[in-house]
Amino acid sequence: MQPTIEAMTERDVEAVARLRLAAFFEGTGRTLEEDMAGLRGLIAGDGFEVAFVVRLGGSPIGSCLFVRNEIDPAHDLTPWLAGLVVDEACRRRGIGTALVRAVEAHAVSAGVGMLHLYTWQARRFYEALGWTSVEPFEQDGEPMLLMSREL
Numbered sequence: 001m002q003p004t005i006e007a008m009t010e011r012d013v014e015a016v017a018r019l020r021l022a023a024f025f026e027g028t029g030r031t032l033e034e035d036m037a038g039l040r041g042l043i044a045g046d047g048f049e050v051a052f053v054v055r056l057g058g059s060p061i062g063s064c065l066f067v068r069n070e071i072d073p074a075h076d077l078t079p080w081l082a083g084l085v086v087d088e089a090c091r092r093r094g095i096g097t098a099l100v101r102a103v104e105a106h107a108v109s110a111g112v113g114m115l116h117l118y119t120w121q122a123r124r125f126y127e128a129l130g131w132t133s134v135e136p137f138e139q140d141g142e143p144m145l146l147m148s149r150e151l
Contacts, residue, residue, distance in 0.1 A: 005053070007053075008039065023085045042067070050106055061087040061095070062099060066103045068080070073118075074139055074146075101129075104149070113150065114148055114149070114150055115151060118139075131147045131149045
């Protein structure tokens, strides 16, 4: 069975929010309801911003976002690749790469020439996909890296 990547729908919101909370927001106080509301706002938006979901057998196993603004950005840049997450049991199968490429393709179709992202732990993953390190910095006392990719 092959994974499929599509625009997120309401049926994906709770499962994706649970993946995102575990990956990004543990210990931050962000609630499942808050993350679900944010995802619903994206899927009900103007079509420029998009939330992609990857499904395996109909179940969401990952997601990646194309957004105008990153949560609490340290830089005044736009747009962003954000929130790449793949269920731990499904990693190392090219799913993350496929999600990044889906966001990049959407950005190109929307007339975007440059994308940005924040990471620290996944910097080597993004470098292997052609992303460039722009600036290391600290956010909330933790190391962070601004990266970009010309499309």
